Amino acid sequence: MKTKRVYEPTKGLTERALSYCPGCTHGIIHKLVAEVLEEQGLLGETIGVASVGCSVMNYEFFNCDMQQAPHGRAPAVATGIKRVKPDKTVFTYQGDGDLASIGMAEVVHSAHRSENITVIFVNNAIYGMTGGQMAPTTLIGQKTSTSPEGRNQLTTGLPIRVSEMLATIPGATYLERVSVHDPKHVRLAKKAIQKAFDVQTKKQGFSMIEFISTCPVNWGMTPTDSLAWAVDSMIPYYPLGVYKDATKPGDDDA
Amino acid sequence: MGKVLMKGNEAMALAAIKGGCDAFYGYPITPQNELPEYLSKHMPLQGKVFVQAESEVAAINMVYGAAGAGARVLTSSSSPGIALKQEGISYMAGSELPGVIINVMRGGPGLGGIQPSQADYNQITRGGGNGDYHVLSFAPESLQETVNIVKESFSLADYYRNPVMIAVDGLIGQMMEPVELDQEINEKVSPEKTWAANGESAKRGKINKIVSLSLDPYELEKHNLKLQKKYHEMIANEQRYESILTADAEIIIVAYGTMARIARTAIKSLREEGIKAGMIRPISIWPFPSRAFKNLPTTVKTLLAVEMSLGQMRQDVVLSINGQLPVEFYGRAGGVVPEASEIIDKVKSIIGGHKNEN
Amino acid sequence: MRNIEEKVIVAGFGGQGVMLMGQILSYTATEEGLNTVWIPSYGPETRGGTANCSVIISSEMINSPVVPVPNTIIAMNKPSLEKFEPKLTPGGTALVNSDLIKDYTFRDDIIVYSVPCNAMALSLGNLKVANMIMLGAYLESTHLFEVQAIEKTFNKLFVGDKAKLITLNKNALSAGIEVVKKQRI
Numbered sequence: 001m002k003t004k005r006v007y008e009p010t011k012g013l014t015e016r017a018l019s020y021c022p023g024c025t026h027g028i029i030h031k032l033v034a035e036v037l038e039e040q041g042l043l044g045e046t047i048g049v050a051s052v053g054c055s056v057m058n059y060e061f062f063n064c065d066m067q068q069a070p071h072g073r074a075p076a077v078a079t080g081i082k083r084v085k086p087d088k089t090v091f092t093y094q095g096d097g098d099l100a101s102i103g104m105a106e107v108v109h110s111a112h113r114s115e116n117i118t119v120i121f122v123n124n125a126i127y128g129m130t131g132g133q134m135a136p137t138t139l140i141g142q143k144t145s146t147s148p149e150g151r152n153q154l155t156t157g158l159p160i161r162v163s164e165m166l167a168t169i170p171g172a173t174y175l176e177r178v179s180v181h182d183p184k185h186v187r188l189a190k191k192a193i194q195k196a197f198d199v200q201t202k203k204q205g206f207s208m209i210e211f212i213s214t215c216p217v218n219w220g221m222t223p224t225d226s227l228a229w230a231v232d233s234m235i236p237y238y239p240l241g242v243y244k245d246a247t248k249p250g251d252d253d254a
Numbered sequence: 255m256g257k258v259l260m261k262g263n264e265a266m267a268l269a270a271i272k273g274g275c276d277a278f279y280g281y282p283i284t285p286q287n288e289l290p291e292y293l294s295k296h297m298p299l300q301g302k303v304f305v306q307a308e309s310e311v312a313a314i315n316m317v318y319g320a321a322g323a324g325a326r327v328l329t330s331s332s333s334p335g336i337a338l339k340q341e342g343i344s345y346m347a348g349s350e351l352p353g354v355i356i357n358v359m360r361g362g363p364g365l366g367g368i369q370p371s372q373a374d375y376n377q378i379t380r381g382g383g384n385g386d387y388h389v390l391s392f393a394p395e396s397l398q399e400t401v402n403i404v405k406e407s408f409s410l411a412d413y414y415r416n417p418v419m420i421a422v423d424g425l426i427g428q429m430m431e432p433v434e435l436d437q438e439i440n441e442k443v444s445p446e447k448t449w450a451a452n453g454e455s456a457k458r459g460k461i462n463k464i465v466s467l468s469l470d471p472y473e474l475e476k477h478n479l480k481l482q483k484k485y486h487e488m489i490a491n492e493q494r495y496e497s498i499l500t501a502d503a504e505i506i507i508v509a510y511g512t513m514a515r516i517a518r519t520a521i522k523s524l525r526e527e528g529i530k531a532g533m534i535r536p537i538s539i540w541p542f543p544s545r546a547f548k549n550l551p552t553t554v555k556t557l558l559a560v561e562m563s564l565g566q567m568r569q570d571v572v573l574s575i576n577g578q579l580p581v582e583f584y585g586r587a588g589g590v591v592p593e594a595s596e597i598i599d600k601v602k603s604i605i606g607g608h609k610n611e612n
Numbered sequence: 613m614r615n616i617e618e619k620v621i622v623a624g625f626g627g628q629g630v631m632l633m634g635q636i637l638s639y640t641a642t643e644e645g646l647n648t649v650w651i652p653s654y655g656p657e658t659r660g661g662t663a664n665c666s667v668i669i670s671s672e673m674i675n676s677p678v679v680p681v682p683n684t685i686i687a688m689n690k691p692s693l694e695k696f697e698p699k700l701t702p703g704g705t706a707l708v709n710s711d712l713i714k715d716y717t718f719r720d721d722i723i724v725y726s727v728p729c730n731a732m733a734l735s736l737g738n739l740k741v742a743n744m745i746m747l748g749a750y751l752e753s754t755h756l757f758e759v760q761a762i763e764k765t766f767n768k769l770f771v772g773d774k775a776k777l778i779t780l781n782k783n784a785l786s787a788g789i790e791v792v793k794k795q796r797i
Contacts, residue, residue, distance in 0.1 A: 014461075044456020047323065050465075059463045065451035067322045067464035068349075070341050073315035076307065080319025080327070081451075083303045084277050088323075088453030106315070109308035259635075259642040259650075285654055368655045429677055430635065430650035432642040518675035593680040 012038040014063045023216040023223025026054060026122065028180045029189075030061055033093070033120055036193045037064065040201070046089040047081050049074045051103070053095035054128040062093075072103020075110035078117045089200060091118040096137040097127040100160050104136075107166070107208075114171035114205035118196045121162065124213040125234060132218030136160040139233055144218070159237060163210045167243040173205035175244040179212040179235060181227045204247055212238055257432035262422065263288035265397050265433050266330070266356055269404035271296060272435060275354070276325040277303035279316035283335045284368045285424040286358035290330065310335040314342030314355075321351040322464035324450030326408045330356035332424070333374050334365060337382060343417055344383025347481070348466030350449075352411030355389075355419045356404070358427035361589035369589025370424035372511060375566035378421050379540040386478050388485045390492060391419040391540040393510045397431040399537070402439050410492075412444035414484060421539065423562060425512045425591065488541055495543035496535040499525070502553055503532030504608075505601055508571050509560040510536045512591065517560055520597035531601055539567070544574040554579060556604055560597055561585040616646060616671045618756055619679045621696050623664035624688025624709070629743035633686065634665035636747060640757050640765045641669040649677040662691055669756065684754060686746055687713065688729075697722075707749050709742070725753055727791050733784065741784035748788020759785065 012034025020026045037043045046064040050056060052071035059066035069077040074092035082090045099107050099121050107119060126144055127133040134144040134151055137159050141150040151159075163177045174196055178189040189211065196207035212234050214226035221229060260268070267289045270278070278297055280290045290306065297304040303320070307313035313329050320327045331339060336357045346353055357378065361371040378391045390410060394400040400422060407418040451462040468474040499521060500506055509517040514535040524531040530553070534546045547557075557579050559568035568583045575581060584600040586592045620637070624630040634650050641648035652665045666679035684705045687693035689712045697706060702721045711730035718724050727749045733742040751757060763782055770778050 045453045046455075047451050047453045049319070056467060059465055063461065065453055065455050065462050067319060067451050068467055069318075070315060070345055073311065073318075073342070076312040076315035077319035077322070079305065079307075079312075080277070080279060080316030080321075081323045083305060083316070084320045084325040084327075085323050085453055090453075105308050106312055109312065113305075257642055259639050259648070424654075425651060425677065428652055428654050430638055430648075431674075431677075432648060512677065515674075516676040516678065520676075522675065591678055593678065594676050595680070 010035045010038050012043055012063050013061055016060050018061060019057055020054065021217045023214060023226055024054070025180045025211070025213045028186060029120065029122055029211050029213065030058065032180075032186070032190045032193055033091070034062060036190065036197055037089070040194070040197055042089045042197065042201070046091070047085065049078045049081070049090070049092040051092060051094040051098040053098045055093055055095060055122065056129065058093055072098050072101070073106055074098070074103065075106040075115070075117065075119060079110055079113070079115050082115060082117050086116070089118075089197065091120060091197075093120045094122070095128065096121070096123040096125065097135045100136045100162050107162075108169065111166050111169045111172040111206045111208070114173060116200055116203050116205055117207075118200050119206075119208040120193075121208055121210040122213045123162070123210055123238065124215040125159070126215050126218050128215050128218055132215070137162075139237060161238060163208070163243040166208060171206055172208070172244050173246045174199045174207040175210070176242045177210040177212065177238060177240050179230065179240055181212070181230050199247055210238075212240070257434050259430050259432050260397065261288055261428065261430045262397050262400065263358065263427045264292045265401050265435070266404050266420070266427075267292035267296070268435060269401040270328050270354070270408075271300065271302075273405040273408040274326050275302070275328045275408060277305075277320045278328045279305045279307050279313045279320070280329050280331065281307050281310045281313045281335060283310075283332045285360060285427050286330050286332050286356070289356065289358070289427070310338035311341060314339035317353050318342045318345050318351060321346060321353045322349070322450065323452045324447040326352070326412070328354045328356065330358065332358045332360045333362050333371070333377075336374060336377065340383035343389060344381070344385055344387060345466050346417045347381075347383075347387035347389065348385060349464045350415040350481075351417070351464065352408075352415055353417045354404070354407045354411055355417060357419055357421045359421060359423045361587065367589040368424065370512060370591055371562050371587070371589050372423055372513065373563040373566065373587065374421060375539065375561070375563055378419055379542065379570070387481060388488070388540055389417045389419045390414060390488055390538070391421055392494070392537060393421045393539045394426070394537060395511055395514045395535065397426065397429070397433045398437070400426060401433050401435060402437055406439045406441060409441040409444050412447070413442040414488060416484065416488075421511070423512050424589075492538055493541050493543040493545050494537035495546040496537065497546055498533040498535060500532035500534065500554070501551055502530055503551065504530040504553055505532070505556045505558055505604060506550070506554055507531060507533045507558045507560055507597065507601070508536070508567070509533060510539060510567070513560055513562055516592060516594050517597055519594040520601065523594065523598055524601055529601065529605060536567075542570040542574065547571070547574040550579070555608055556580050556582055558582045558584060558601065558604065560592070562591065563587060614671060616669055616756070618669040618684070618754065619666070619682045620684040620686065620750070621664055621666045621679055621682045621699070622686040623662065623692030623696055626663045628663075628688045629740065630663050630686070630688055631665050633743045633747050634667045636762060636765050636769070637667045637669065637756075639769065640761050643764065644757065644761060646671060647674045649674050651677055651679075662689070662695075664692065664696070684750065686750055688743070688746065689713065690716065705753050707746060707753060709746065723753075725749055725792050725795055727788060729788070732787055732791070736780065736784055736787065738780060741780055744781045744784035745788040745791075748785040749792045750788075751785070752789040752792035759789065
């Protein structure tokens with residue numbers, strides 16, 4: 001009997017088993033980024049920048065040149081690389097603690113300079129690797145190991161909406177928030193990644209795709225409940241959509 | 255090419271270009287601003303990279319990134335800014351990346367002042383960041399020596415795959431002196447950067463990774479031991495110093511940078527008065543030139559560490575002489591530059607003490 | 613080669629061109645094959661407050677670059693004179709801007725040249741060349757360089773748009789030289 005190959009793993013990922021917890025969506029996001037790099041023929045000329053957090057080891061997973069950055073500094077590291085290798089594809093892969101807390105200055109200024117890099121921003125509203133502490137993106141009332149009674153707006157402020165904030169920056173070229181909670185949204189998320197790398201290839205400037213992600217272990221939920229919570233609690237506060245697309249003239253105020 | 259009169263900061267900038275610097279990433283801070291200002295004009299003219307970063311932290315991480323991609327990279331700052339850069343410097347040491355850092359030192363602690371100082375000695379020589387690492391560090395005394403070392407530093411960094419720091423006090427950054435920019439220097443041959451994560455994996459046929467993380471303590475220990483081996487090689491090969499009038503000296507001053515020049519003036523006066531003073535002038539401060547303290551003549555009764563800081567380098571002198579001679583100290587802090595007369599008075603009081611003992 | 617060991621401090625308000633005076637001396641020294649070091653005061657004080665620089669010119673290798681005891685001081689205003697006159701070596705020379713320094717009791721162990729350089733500059737049509745008048749006075753009092761050597765430095769420094777200032781600066785230099793010549797008599 002003849003067999004026909006209908007699916008094979010992307011060459012964008014190594015054969016190394018992912019180290020993420022069951023139900024975490026980092027795996028899906030890794031695969032999408034890897035597939036796009038492979039499909040756009042960029043893999044062999046890409047430099048990825050790993051950050052600090054759950055995805056700290058992603059230099060073991062992405063099948064391209066990788067550099068591991070200090071906590072929050074990935075956009076600065078990527079800037080350094082891109083300026084000396086302007087014809088290579090450079091992306092960062094950062095969580096919300098890394099990007100929206102300790103690395104806020106770096107991402108904001110990279111956007112300001114319109115560095116021609118792509119930021120993959122994975123927002124799961126919590127510090128995962130360090131054990132579930134409150135992040136700047138943690139929702140009001142959300143219980144974490146450093147907000148045991150639930151996040152209190154009076155003492156910790158409101159969750160930061162990064163895509164909305166960066167959309168106010170003239171240098172940001174393409175910003176979109178996506179989710180991977182179901183197959184339809186996974187397909188849409190992949191389109192967003194394609195667009196972001198396309199922006200970079202065309203040297204149009206700074207692009208960032210924000211992913212609504214889950215953390216079943218630290219949220220204290222099953223994987224399915226986590227996906228439901230992402231849809232019911234996170235997306236209403238962090239609406240999906242394109243926040244900036246300066247690649248289309250006259251569409252700067254998305 | 256003959257000598258040209260240049261300001262220290264600008265001369266260092268030009269020397270960096272001549273040393274093959276591909277990219278500069280920095281952040282403004284006094285008293286080193288003329289250096290990035292010069293490069294902001296001249297790097298783009300040469301098709302090279304100049305970026306004014308949002309902070310010293312970002313700047314050193316840009317250096318880390320560009321160095322990882324295989325470029326010859328420079329950053330410059332002054333003491334509090336160097337403190338901020340320690341994160342990236344530690345990462346560079348850990349992942350064995352070359353890079354050059356110029357530190358135009360000012361008084362501390364905290365925001366301190368902006369006048370010349372050497373109070374970063376411990377920050378530089380003890381490794382200001384986390385982990386067991388060292389940064390190859392030079393502290394020249396004149397613009398000519400500074401220019402030559404800046405040029406050479408890029409090849410040294412490449413050769414050892416390690417950050418190199420040039421530490422000068424604010425005076426050297428601010429002063430003008432005639433320099434010859436094209437003096438021959440001994441450059442180490444830079445090995446090809448086959449390790450660089452430069453986006454050439456397709457051509458290379460393998461993935462390159464720049465990483466300092468290692469969650470297995472035994473693996474990390476192995477990595478640390480490998481680094482130590484490299485540091486021992488530096489200790490063996492890169493101790494640099496000048497011994498001045500030590501052969502018959504009764505007292506040997508130990509001083510570096512601007513302090514050494516002031517000590518030269520003091521020594522000249524002391525010799526005219528018949529006091530046999532000499533000097534050991536460290537040029538490398540890490541590795542500290544302990545070799546200079548071996549087999550000192552028996553005429554030497556005392557060493558005198560002189561610093562624009564309060565005894566930081568003295569500790570290395572004490573370690574180097576290992577109890578065989580007393581190590582006296584004279585220093586000023588906070589940006590005060592000692593006058594030669596202060597050193598002369600200190601020497602005389604020490605020598606007077608000797609006479610009283612006899 | 614001439615045996616030279618000159619240590620001069622130039623001081624005044626920010627904007628009086630004291631840094632440039634010192635630099636011109638160092639540039640000229642470099643061209644003449646002498647050793648030289650120029651050190652500025654730096655920091656906020658140079659913007660609007662007092663500014664000074666020290667210059668060493670020597671036929672020998674220069675050890676200490678700092679000048680605790682100058683041979684010559686050039687004081688473009690009173691605070692500068694008050695600050696640096698006490699440091700001047702006995703027998704040293706003070707060149708003072710007599711338009712801004714009046715009623716001052718000088719040390720009796722120094723040589724003083726009073727140069728009304730503001731008024732002279734105005735009569736040349738530009739207050740900004742007061743510093744070059746003073747530089748001329750300095751040159752005549754020390755005979756450190758030939759006038760032509762300084763003029764050569766002018767030609768190097770004043771290029772492009774500034775080239776038209778060369779004649780004015782040369783005239784200022786000559787005027788300063790004459791003032792000191794007269795005071796010598």
